[in-house]
Amino acid sequence: MVLAGLSSNLLYTAFVLYLFATFFFGGAIRDKRSQSNVSGWAKLGFILTIVGFITHTGYFIIRWIAGGHAPVSNLFEFIVFFSMMLVGAFILLYSIYRISILGLFAMPIAILIIAYASMFPREISPLIPALQSDWLQIHVTTAALGEAILSISFVAGLIYLIKAIDQTKAGKKTFWLEFILYSLISVIAFVLVITSFNVLGYEAKFSYVDQSGIQTEETYRLPALIGPNQGQLLTEEQMEPIVDMPAAINARKLNTLLWSLSTGILLYGLSRLIFRKRLGAALKPVVHNVNLDLVDEISYRSVLIGFPVFTLGALVFAMIWAQVAWTRFWGWDPKEVWALITFLFYAAFLHLRLSKGWHGEKSAWLAVIGFAIIMFNLVVVNLVIAGLHSYA
Secondary structure, eight states: OHHHHHHHHHHHHHHHHHHHHHHHHHHHHTSTTTTSTTOHHHHHHHHHHHHHHHHHHHHHHHHHHHHTSOSOSSHHHHHHHHHHHHHHHHHHHHHHHOOHHHHHHHHHHHHHHHHHHTTSOOOOOOOOGGGOSTHHHHHHHHHHHHHHHHHHHHHHHHHHHHHHSOTTSOSHHHHHHHHHHHHHHHHHHHHHHHHHHHHHTOOEEEEEEOTTSOEEEEEESSOOSEEOTTOEEOSTTSOOOSEEOOTTBOHHHHHHHHHHHHHHHHHHHHHHHHHSSOHHHHHGGGGTTOOHHHHHHHHHHHHHHHHHHHIIIIIIIHHHHHHHHHSOSOOOOHHHHHHHHHHHHHHHHHHHHHHSOOOHHHHHHHHHHHHHHHHHIIIIIHHTBOSTTTTO
16 A cells, blocks of 8 residues: 555645646747757756656556556556656657657657546456566557557647648648647546545446346436446436447446547537637647648657557557467457458558558648548447447
8 A cells, every 4th residue: 555655645636737748848938049949948857757767667667566567557657658658758758859859748748648547447456367477568558659659640640730730720630630739628527527526525326238148237427418238326316327238349448438528518618718718729829930841740759659669569469468378369459450441451551651652641631641540449449339448
């Protein structure tokens, strides 16, 4: 318990340090020297990021000692590790390119990911039999590292699009850019919704029929917009679901996703009222001095580094472990399918970049779509679609 508490404190410290680093990177972009390595604001932001990463790593090591296994066995642990690798990838690329705007966008995304992870159960639990293998840390950590490096490509791509897209006229480009920003706001909405109903102590119990045809019970922590398969509400004076989901869908987690998206719409609408313009237009002054060619190169280099790492972890190591655990290399499990889709997409990204000359804005859109695929795999496949990887 002492080690678990210490690891939580270290994670909280890293969170705060990343937050302060964001402010310093924000100060750097207002400095005329912010594109070079002489900006004092940027130096302080980078130092805070490194200290935060060291603290974050301390959380990982101590939690590993406390649990006796690599802390990547549940959704909280995996997402926190993913955020740590994202910060590590940022540190690597910032050390090469020294562009402050990258920190201003990368650090808030890392902060959002940690906040998102904190909404899931944080207890240290013994490994289930399927996970009691050295391939756990080999496969999961390598896959997370690859996804994190690929995520930096998204950060650079998003910066490119905010700078390059003409915000003075409406169109498909401005719509999809706003949708991307709305999606990030929905993560904030998720944290706010979960926290609010936890404070209120909301709880609704359902009896339902699972995939095996067994009658079981489940507890909702948010009012049920959708209910489980053949669900019956057991808690009095709580909201009845509008519709029931089939057993193949995790209704409780899909319900959480719907709450997040709908609350995200409200927050997005509020932000539009405050700024009186699209969010992309509101952010445009922040990227005014960005060198688009440099940002494009960062996006490409991130994919060039992250793609082979992801392939090794999410496909090669995963298939070896699947053979050891389930006596088959491939089984078309939803998680396996989306890992393959991610691989094929980034392979197409590199092909289009190298053979078809898709640079600049086209490449930036591909980087954003790739991150959307990664997030779909992380959120929807893990939380909504039932499969062999549902333990995550």
